[in-house]
Amino acid sequence: MDDSGAIWEFLGSVSRLLPQGHVLDGTAAQARYGDNTIGIHRFIPGAVSPVSRDHVVDIVKLSRRLEVPLYPVSTGRNSGYGDANPVTDGCIVVDLSSMRRIIELDETAGLVTVEPGVTQGMLRAYLDERDLKFLCPVTGAGPDCSLIGNALERGFGITPYADHFLSMMSLEAVLPDGRLYVPPLAELGCRAADRAFKWGVGPFLDGIFSQGAFGIVTQMTIALARTPERVEAFFFGLKQLSAATATTLMYLEVVSAILLGYFVLDEPITWNILLGGSFIVTSSYLISRLNKKN
Ligand SMILES: Cc1cc2nc3c(=O)[nH]c(=O)nc-3n(C[C@H](O)[C@H](O)[C@H](O)COP(=O)(O)OP(=O)(O)OC[C@H]3O[C@@H](n4cnc5c(N)ncnc54)[C@H](O)[C@@H]3O)c2cc1C
Numbered sequence: 001m002d003d004s005g006a007i008w009e010f011l012g013s014v015s016r017l018l019p020q021g022h023v024l025d026g027t028a029a030q031a032r033y034g035d036n037t038i039g040i041h042r043f044i045p046g047a048v049s050p051v052s053r054d055h056v057v058d059i060v061k062l063s064r065r066l067e068v069p070l071y072p073v074s075t076g077r078n079s080g081y082g083d084a085n086p087v088t089d090g091c092i093v094v095d096l097s098s099m100r101r102i103i104e105l106d107e108t109a110g111l112v113t114v115e116p117g118v119t120q121g122m123l124r125a126y127l128d129e130r131d132l133k134f135l136c137p138v139t140g141a142g143p144d145c146s147l148i149g150n151a152l153e154r155g156f157g158i159t160p161y162a163d164h165f166l167s168m169m170s171l172e173a174v175l176p177d178g179r180l181y182v183p184p185l186a187e188l189g190c191r192a193a194d195r196a197f198k199w200g201v202g203p204f205l206d207g208i209f210s211q212g213a214f215g216i217v218t219q220m221t222i223a224l225a226r227t228p229e230r231v232e233a234f235f236f237g238l239k240q241l242s243a244a245t246a247t248t249l250m251y252l253e254v255v256s257a258i259l260l261g262y263f264v265l266d267e268p269i270t271w272n273i274l275l276g277g278s279f280i281v282t283s284s285y286l287i288s289r290l291n292k293k294n
Pocket of ligand 1: 071072073074075076077078079080083084096116138139140141142145146147148149150152153154155156157215216217218
């Protein structure tokens with residue numbers, strides 16, 4: 001089916017809604033989002049970059065009317081897992097990186113509510129500017145990656161709240177028909193309780209938006225771990241990594257929060273150099289940041 005007419009009409013209509021430069025045609029979108037670290041090649045007929053939730057609603061309604069498929073990214077840095085490339089050809093990329101408000105930070109509960117474009121680096125800067133003693137849920141992917149994209153991918157990090165979808169407390173999403181999803185507690189008017197109590201009431205529906213395509217997430221509340229009083233880095237060697245040792249390490253990291261993170265270095269010398277080097281750089285950086293704060 002030739003859907004170029006629908007794509008053309010869609011891009012034209014969206015460009016009347018968004019600020020200049022926030023709609024890309026096929027050539028520009030391909031150049032901006034086409035690169036892919038796993039070597040696949042997708043046909044991307046256009047891209048749009050909304051600035052607000054209302055824009056997302058309008059874009060979704062328009063896409064439904066014109067039957068134009070959408071593919072959302074928060075910052076599109078899903079390196080090694082497809083980057084910003086849609087999973088099939090012919091999708092418009094909805095790049096949410098221009099929605100970058102840190103909406104609210106509850107210092108008592110340690111809860112932050114962010115839009116999709118907020119990155120690890122932005123949250124760290126925000127906490128530093130206010131001298132707030134919380135850790136940013138960082139990953140090895142770097143400061144320019146979004147918090148929301150990583151949480152929706154069920155990413156893992158190196159703070160005591162290592163499982164990023166587990167520390168996702170609440171979210172809001174635009175459904176395929178343009179309606180807004182909020183969790184049941186929030187819908188009942190208990191917005192604050194909903195943010196503080198992940199499981200809410202009734203079936204847990206927030207999960208359908210993680211590694212799923214049931215809506216575009218426009219806001220998320222994330223629990224932040226407090227900065228510990230003291231952090232130590234240590235190294236030890238094992239002749240053999242048994243299943244029992246691996247399980248204990250995972251337990252210490254995920255369940256007990258004693259261990260902030262660990263790297264297992266294998267035998268081959270090149271990998272030892274690469275991984276060892278990045279481990280030392282990452283841990284020194286983290287420790288110096290933590291020391292600065294305490
Ligand atoms: C060197 C290196 C180290 C890495 N280390 C880690 C690590 O330690 N831990 C880890 O977890 N990952 C790691 N990664 C993987 C990856 O880069 C991260 O998961 C990254 O955070 C994802 O990119 P993003 O935040 O820009 O998400 P995006 O690319 O924006 O999105 C990721 C996925 O979620 C969907 N999505 C994004 N936003 C929305 C939304 N608002 N609504 C609906 N769906 C959405 C997208 O369609 C896409 O499928 C690493 C990658 C590299 C290259």
